[in-house]
Amino acid sequence: MNDAAAVPSPCVNVCRMDAASGLCSGCWRTIDEIAAWSTLDDDGKRQVWQAIDLRKAQASAVDGERSR
Template identity: 35%
Template sequence: MTTTDLAFTIERAKNQEPIGSPCTGVCKLDPAHGLCAGCFRSREEIKGFRSMDDIAKLTLLDQLLARRSTIAPSPAPSPAP
């Protein structure tokens, strides 16, 4: 999963009616930080997503890419040979 894929999934979710899920299909909680390795939601956020109002969903969606960059920063480019 790349940041671009997650960004695409989030934008698609924001444009759905009702607001859609940011699930990327990875669905694996990382024990190191307790967040899904695909969408970077916590178990509680995943379980409660359907019952959130649209404002709460949009707020959460806006946080996911930032979470990902904090937890899994992009690797530095390799130096040219």
């Protein structure tokens, strides 16, 4: 198995950085995370995925509060 493919990239080919959040609106990564992706080991890539999951959960919670 190719080590580079062991942890898939979160990129969805929607590359737009949101100025307010500092995150890509497609993959939810920071510019630093995007730039570093190819040099990260699998543990580092998993940490980025965990950060993405946390950001999405926090955004959902905020959206849920707004809809009340």
